[in-house]
Amino acid sequence: MNRTMVKELLSAALVLALGVAGLLHIQYGAWRPAPLVPSYIMPQTAYYFLIASGVWLLAALGFFTLKGRLKALQPSDAKDQDLVGVGVAVALMLGGAVVYFWLVLNLGLIVSTIAFNGLLIAVLAPNATFKSILIVPLLVGAAVWGLFVRMIGITLPPTLLF
Amino acid sequence: MSFKMTRTAVAVSAAILTFSAGSALASEASLGDGPIRIVMPYGAGGSTDITARIIAANAAEHCGSRIDVVSMPGAGGMEGLQFVADAEPNGHTILMADYSATITQTLTEDTPWEVEDWVPIVHLTDWKPTVYVKADHEIQSIEDWIEKAEAEPNTLVFGHADPLSLVHLPLVMLEQETGIQNVHLPTTGGGETRTMILGGHIDLGMTLPPSIVSNVNNGEVTAIGVFADERSDVLPDVPTFQEAGYDVSLEAPLLVYTFSSVPESIQQQLSECIMTGLETDTAQAMGRQASAGLENVQGLESAQEIYRETTERVREVLASIDEG
Amino acid sequence: MIEVLIEASALAFHPYVLMYVFLGVLLGITLGAIPGLSGDMAIALLLPFVFFLEPALAMGLLVGIYKGGLFGGSIAAISFGVPGTPGAAATSIDGYQAKLKGKPSKALHTALYSSVIGDTTSDLVLIFIAVPLAAVALTFGPIEFFALYAFSLILIAALSQGMVAKGLAVAAIGVLLAMIGRDPITGASRLTFGLPGLSGGLSLIPVLIGIFAISEVVFQGAKLWRRKVDKLMDDVAEQASLLQGYDISKDKLTWAEFKSTLKATYIGAAVGTFIGALPGAGQSLAAFMSYGLAQRFSRRSEEFGKGSLEGIASAESGNSATCGSTFIPLFAFGIPGSATAALFGAAFILMGMTPGPSLLTDYTAIIYALFLTLIFANLVNLVLGKILLPYYSRIAMIQPGYMIPAVFILAIVGTYAANNSVVDVWVLLFAGALGVMLRLMSFPLAPLVLGFIIGPGAERALRQSMIMGGGDWWVLVKSPIAIGFYVAAFALIMLFTVVLRAKK
Numbered sequence: 001m002n003r004t005m006v007k008e009l010l011s012a013a014l015v016l017a018l019g020v021a022g023l024l025h026i027q028y029g030a031w032r033p034a035p036l037v038p039s040y041i042m043p044q045t046a047y048y049f050l051i052a053s054g055v056w057l058l059a060a061l062g063f064f065t066l067k068g069r070l071k072a073l074q075p076s077d078a079k080d081q082d083l084v085g086v087g088v089a090v091a092l093m094l095g096g097a098v099v100y101f102w103l104v105l106n107l108g109l110i111v112s113t114i115a116f117n118g119l120l121i122a123v124l125a126p127n128a129t130f131k132s133i134l135i136v137p138l139l140v141g142a143a144v145w146g147l148f149v150r151m152i153g154i155t156l157p158p159t160l161l162f
Numbered sequence: 163m164s165f166k167m168t169r170t171a172v173a174v175s176a177a178i179l180t181f182s183a184g185s186a187l188a189s190e191a192s193l194g195d196g197p198i199r200i201v202m203p204y205g206a207g208g209s210t211d212i213t214a215r216i217i218a219a220n221a222a223e224h225c226g227s228r229i230d231v232v233s234m235p236g237a238g239g240m241e242g243l244q245f246v247a248d249a250e251p252n253g254h255t256i257l258m259a260d261y262s263a264t265i266t267q268t269l270t271e272d273t274p275w276e277v278e279d280w281v282p283i284v285h286l287t288d289w290k291p292t293v294y295v296k297a298d299h300e301i302q303s304i305e306d307w308i309e310k311a312e313a314e315p316n317t318l319v320f321g322h323a324d325p326l327s328l329v330h331l332p333l334v335m336l337e338q339e340t341g342i343q344n345v346h347l348p349t350t351g352g353g354e355t356r357t358m359i360l361g362g363h364i365d366l367g368m369t370l371p372p373s374i375v376s377n378v379n380n381g382e383v384t385a386i387g388v389f390a391d392e393r394s395d396v397l398p399d400v401p402t403f404q405e406a407g408y409d410v411s412l413e414a415p416l417l418v419y420t421f422s423s424v425p426e427s428i429q430q431q432l433s434e435c436i437m438t439g440l441e442t443d444t445a446q447a448m449g450r451q452a453s454a455g456l457e458n459v460q461g462l463e464s465a466q467e468i469y470r471e472t473t474e475r476v477r478e479v480l481a482s483i484d485e486g
Numbered sequence: 487m488i489e490v491l492i493e494a495s496a497l498a499f500h501p502y503v504l505m506y507v508f509l510g511v512l513l514g515i516t517l518g519a520i521p522g523l524s525g526d527m528a529i530a531l532l533l534p535f536v537f538f539l540e541p542a543l544a545m546g547l548l549v550g551i552y553k554g555g556l557f558g559g560s561i562a563a564i565s566f567g568v569p570g571t572p573g574a575a576a577t578s579i580d581g582y583q584a585k586l587k588g589k590p591s592k593a594l595h596t597a598l599y600s601s602v603i604g605d606t607t608s609d610l611v612l613i614f615i616a617v618p619l620a621a622v623a624l625t626f627g628p629i630e631f632f633a634l635y636a637f638s639l640i641l642i643a644a645l646s647q648g649m650v651a652k653g654l655a656v657a658a659i660g661v662l663l664a665m666i667g668r669d670p671i672t673g674a675s676r677l678t679f680g681l682p683g684l685s686g687g688l689s690l691i692p693v694l695i696g697i698f699a700i701s702e703v704v705f706q707g708a709k710l711w712r713r714k715v716d717k718l719m720d721d722v723a724e725q726a727s728l729l730q731g732y733d734i735s736k737d738k739l740t741w742a743e744f745k746s747t748l749k750a751t752y753i754g755a756a757v758g759t760f761i762g763a764l765p766g767a768g769q770s771l772a773a774f775m776s777y778g779l780a781q782r783f784s785r786r787s788e789e790f791g792k793g794s795l796e797g798i799a800s801a802e803s804g805n806s807a808t809c810g811s812t813f814i815p816l817f818a819f820g821i822p823g824s825a826t827a828a829l830f831g832a833a834f835i836l837m838g839m840t841p842g843p844s845l846l847t848d849y850t851a852i853i854y855a856l857f858l859t860l861i862f863a864n865l866v867n868l869v870l871g872k873i874l875l876p877y878y879s880r881i882a883m884i885q886p887g888y889m890i891p892a893v894f895i896l897a898i899v900g901t902y903a904a905n906n907s908v909v910d911v912w913v914l915l916f917a918g919a920l921g922v923m924l925r926l927m928s929f930p931l932a933p934l935v936l937g938f939i940i941g942p943g944a945e946r947a948l949r950q951s952m953i954m955g956g957g958d959w960w961v962l963v964k965s966p967i968a969i970g971f972y973v974a975a976f977a978l979i980m981l982f983t984v985v986l987r988a989k990k
Contacts (some may be wrong), residue, residue, distance in 0.1 A: 207829040212832050239686070240682065325673040356819065358627060372840075448537055
């Protein structure tokens with residue numbers, strides 16, 4: 001089992017699972033009755049499409065495996081993803097963004113922006129120096145202040161700092 | 163660096179002081195300075211937006227430093243109401259909306275507030291829902307409509323905005339009063355309804371008078387009836403449904419609200435300063451240009467009275483169709 | 487006519503008006519370049535001041551902001567793969583690839599020229615054939631709209647890079663995401679997973695920026711982190727930054743290259759002008775449709791998605807060509823066909839001019855001045871763009887280690903500021919995570935966004951048609967326009983499969 005195989009099987013499983021779960025939800029969920037056409041007509045069509053494309057994926061996968069041409073499934077210029085790197089980036093950036101925005105709402109926009117920007121540069125910038133970690137976030141903070149606070153007058157709940 | 167530290171320390175201690183003294187300060191209850199936000203649970207550019215900006219431009223000097231208009235259409239307007247409900251109860255965050263946000267939604271949806279939690283402080287104007295058709299349609303009056311609908315029930319297609327909105331409830335009431343039946347077609351709003359009427363895709367539609375004045379004067383559409391106690395100022399030739407003999411009227415008051423946790427003295431103060439601002443000549447001139455109907459702005463008592471009345475009416479209609 | 491034109495020119499080319507147009511374009515480009523923000527927001531903020539300005543001045547300012555904003559969105563799309571405005575999403579597909587290949591200046595110039603050409607076409611259509619085109623737009627009822635939406639979905643899904651099955655699957659996921667919230671016919675909440683914040687549905691900006699931009703930025707972050715780790719482990723010398731290796735004089739758009747994009751630009755101009763005139767269809771749909779059609783008719787369609795200048799030209803021209811025609815329903819019937827048109831309508835109202843059929847007869851001079859301003863603003867856009875682009879190209883090549891975190895933060899704060907919505911920020915991050923997952927599984931992303939954009943319209947149109955037709959499915963093919971769309975979709979798919987077979 002190579003990586004393409006795993007990826008395609010996962011895709012098919014995901015798509016099929018979503019389609020089946022959706023159809024079950026239509027069967028057993030509470031849908032407000034609508035005049036003339038059922039109110040779940042559009043989601044239902046989407047679920048059918050999901051299931052159909054899942055089956056299509058599996059069929060194509062089987063066909064190419066039998067013929068021994070699995071490579072044909074992969075776009076020619078695709079590279080294998082760096083899964084560890086993506087994992088780190090997701091945790092740091094998306095996870096960090098949740099914390100960051102919570103801080104924006106509770107601590108203050110500018111303070112949180114400077115802190116989060118500093119953190120990102122420290123972890124991500126390949127040639128970050130101590131000096132750039134201190135200076136660049138201040139510049140970004142100033143830009144955010146000028147744009148969002150001065151020009152647009154962003155609406156935020158009252159916070160502890162600024 | 164040391165400068166920054168002191169600033170931070172001051173800010174922190176000030177914040178702590180404010181929090182601990184919060185309740186004590188509230189009992190003194192005065193509006194004070196600082197910007198005021200008018201939250202509007204709709205997108206920018208609509209009639210409510212225009213009226214809110216007229217208030218912002220004219221009432222600011224009477225209410226304190228400045229007034230910002232904030233558009234919060236998220237979650238069907240619920241996010242706007244939530245923002246006002248969660249704000250510090252000092253009167254600096256107020257709501258401007260018609261009844262579909264504060265009454266209909268509260269009665270039909272699961273909301274963290276009750277209808278009574280919204281205290282109207284200014285009654286700006288009354289919108290009069292108006293039924294209109296294309297100018298070359300065979301229906302050209304209320305009588306034509308009722309006759310045709312009685313002869314062939316469920317054939318006339320009636321376009322309205324969201325279900326249970328202020329341009330849909332009057333239709334429901336009329337159908338209960340007369341027993342006629344129409345095909346109800348929800349649209350995204352006044353613009354889509356008008357496109358469908360002009361394109362001949364549907365028979366009737368309902369909207370607010372200022373948005374169709376230009377089409378009526380140009381002879382493209384005919385307004386056939388108004389769901390109000392009196393005729394609309396901008397469409398003086400269009401009869402009300404009461405004149406035609408059907409006792410159906412549901413005007414939509416446009417109100418400014420505070421959340422109920424705001425002390426009464428602040429409500430009073432806000433109401434007065436907005437009224438003063440709207441009575442100025444500039445405000446009246448802006449209102450006339452925009453057909454915003456700001457000639458007869460009413461204060462606290464009138465606003466609360468009309469809010470109570472409207473709540474009763476809406477509650478009755480919703481109960482009769484098993485909603486809410 | 488001549489007197490009117492002279493009077494209008496006196497209004498439109500007053501030095502103050504010119505200055506305001508200039509200011510407006512500058513402001514628009516700046517705001518449009520920030521993800522989440524757009525010219526619309528600046529126009530909304532300026533509305534109360536409109537009352538105190540001369541109408542010609544106010545129009546100059548607003549038109550400038552609008553046009554600058556449309557082009558500004560493509561700057562971020564090309565430089566960082568982060569569409570600055572929803573309309574620029576299609577531009578980011580090829581624009582960002584071109585930048586990665588070290589051609590930011592070529593990409594940005596293509597975007598600028600195609601944007602100006604598309605926009606000018608659309609303005610001329612507005613000025614000369616607004617009334618007939620408006621009449622055509624009115625013949626689009628729910629039945630025709632459903633056919634149009636079905637046509638665009640088929641077009642994009644069938645076009646997707648890689649497997650068609652995957653394109654269809656993500657288009658379905660996009661439609662499903664758009665179904666979250668309130669049922670348009672019954673008003674019931676659905677698919678909200680019990681979260682009250684979702685009852686109003688997901689908004690376009692966070693979904694679009696999350697899917698396209700946040701996922702891209704996260705992947706960039708992953709690459710940066712890997713390089714940093716390698717550097718720490720092996721102590722290898724950091725490779726020269728992009729900026730040091732970048733020579734802007736080698737990155738000039740040649741005349742031949744410009745000419746090769748013209749066909750795509752014209753396709754975009756035609757599609758964009760038409761879609762813009764339909765109330766409610768929107769910029770993003772216009773951009774994606776032009777992109778899809780240009781790819782179909784391109785001689786080098788295999789380059790699309792890999793940094794094709796034609797791809798940039800078609801998307802950007804389609805996006806900008808909605809600019810003039812979006813006013814057609816507003817001027818002809820007083821119907822605002824887009825958010826921007828609604829804001830301009832509000833501005834007209836505040837200046838005491840009610841939008842609608844009587845506008846042109848009652849305020850002839852002002853409206854002609856507005857027309858002249860629309861054309862003139864394109865020139866300003868071109869000149870300002872030419873002056874600024876070399877700097878933007880360099881910014882695009884600044885070390886990603888510093889740029890990526892800043893862009894990421896701007897996208898978050900900009901998304902919040904667009905609607906003042908906290909829910910939108912969580913949606914943005916969720917969409918970002920979804921985008922990362924789909925990219926890892928090599929799903930194409932464009933069909934998802936298109937499904938999301940047209941899902942609600944398609945559903946409403948379908949159900950409205952059925953209500954009007956009394957529940958009879960045949961109602962969907964009872965309109966010649968609708969039949970035309972279905973036939974065209976079928977023909978294009980046949981053409982595509984045949985061409986594909988022939989190539990193999």
